[in-house]
Amino acid sequence: MTENLIIIGSGPAGLSAAIYAARGNLKPLVLTGQEIGGQIAMTNEVENYPGFPDGITGPELVRLMQQQAEKFGARVEMDTVTEANLKMHPFQLKTQNGNALEANALIVATGASPRRLNAPGERELTGRGVSYCATCDGFFFRNKEIAVVGGGDSALQEALFLTKFASKVSVIHRRDQLRAQKILQDRARENPKIAFVWNSVVTEIKGSGKVEALALENVQTRAKSDLPAQGIFVYIGHIPNTGLFKGQLEMDEEGYLKVDARLHTNIPGVFAAGEAHDHIFRQAVVSAGYGTMAELEAEKWLAEWEHARGRK
Numbered sequence: 309m310t311e312n313l314i315i316i317g318s319g320p321a322g323l324s325a326a327i328y329a330a331r332g333n334l335k336p337l338v339l340t341g342q343e344i345g346g347q348i349a350m351t352n353e354v355e356n357y358p359g360f361p362d363g364i365t366g367p368e369l370v371r372l373m374q375q376q377a378e379k380f381g382a383r384v385e386m387d388t389v390t391e392a393n394l395k396m397h398p399f400q401l402k403t404q405n406g407n408a409l410e411a412n413a414l415i416v417a418t419g420a421s422p423r424r425l426n427a428p429g430e431r432e433l434t435g436r437g438v439s440y441c442a443t444c445d446g447f448f449f450r451n452k453e454i455a456v457v458g459g460g461d462s463a464l465q466e467a468l469f470l471t472k473f474a475s476k477v478s479v480i481h482r483r484d485q486l487r488a489q490k491i492l493q494d495r496a497r498e499n500p501k502i503a504f505v506w507n508s509v510v511t512e513i514k515g516s517g518k519v520e521a522l523a524l525e526n527v528q529t530r531a532k533s534d535l536p537a538q539g540i541f542v543y544i545g546h547i548p549n550t551g552l553f554k555g556q557l558e559m560d561e562e563g564y565l566k567v568d569a570r571l572h573t574n575i576p577g578v579f580a581a582g583e584a585h586d587h588i589f590r591q592a593v594v595s596a597g598y599g600t601m602a603e604l605e606a607e608k609w610l611a612e613w614e615h616a617r618g619r620k
């Protein structure tokens with residue numbers, strides 16, 4: 309059976325597209341990727357999503373979006389696309405669960421994944437003190453000294469969250485100015501458990517079997533030091549999950565998909581929504597908006613395509 313519309317990804321972009329497509333009676337199929345919800349599902353407290361004045365947890369927001377999409381007939385499947393052939397129409401997809409799928413239209417809402425430090429020790433000690441998800445792992449660092457790397461919103465928001473568990477949180481930043489919103493900066497500076505390590509990068513994560521210390525280098529003085537830490541949370545930006553489409557969908561040098569103002573990619577019938585193309589705003593609500601726009605365009609494109617096919 310050929311699907312009308314397959315939505316690849318289940319973050320706010322994918323699930324918002326699914327809500328609109330299901331209400332438009334397209335019976336969309338959503339392929340979630342490895343985890344439902346994408347990055348927002350790894351966020352503990354979402355305070356700026358409209359409609360939730362008291363905040364909402366990321367997993368709960370995702371659960372509500374999924375429920376809303378399914379209520380109107382979207383099918384949400386835990387599966388990951390492993391191959392995509394967009395040179396044929398209907399588009400052909402293969403998935404990790406061994407399915408071969410066909411779709412008349414596609415929305416690529418594959419989002420982005422955390423960037424790694426690429427420091428020695430990082431890979432070996434991931435899950436043993438190195439983490440990219442404070443919501444998932446913060447609990448294991450009760451009364452421990454830990455570090456957060458980065459100077460953006462994510463680093464500060466998660467550093468603040470981690471103070472609930474850790475005895476001390478060192479925020480290591482490569483400059484002496486933060487990129488994060490003022491409100492987060494103020495909260496972090498006022499928090500007695502947070503200390504800043506400026507102009508510094510992590511050159512090695514040390515420990516046998518678990519994180520014990522971080523080797524740091526001051527980028528201005530070149531001075532080297534060791535910071536004792538039992539955990540390190542890395543929040544230094546993201547890499548778009550678009551490798552699957554290399555050679556088929558146009559992308560910039562960082563891998564962000566190129567789209568026009570209406571979210572059409574270079575292949576008619578393939579649309580992109582969310583952090584797979586947006587490297588500027590990267591907010592859950594913006595991704596939800598992009599998901600909605602992509603769906604409205606996909607719906608229109610499908611109607612025109614059906615009409616043209618009927619005329620042949």
Ligand code: NAP
Pocket residue numbers: 356425457458459460461462463465482483486487509543544545546588589590591
């Ligand atoms: P980001 O804004 O891109 O910040 C990444 C941080 O990591 C920057 O401070 C950057 O340093 C640093 N960095 C990058 N590469 C590095 C490297 N190789 N080594 C050391 N440090 C490195 O990423 P983000 O904080 O994940 O935020 C992403 C987007 O989500 C943003 O648009 C943000 O506003 C949004 N967001 C919003 C909220 C909220 O509204 N509460 C929460 C989370 C995220 P430089 O500053 O020197 O470049």
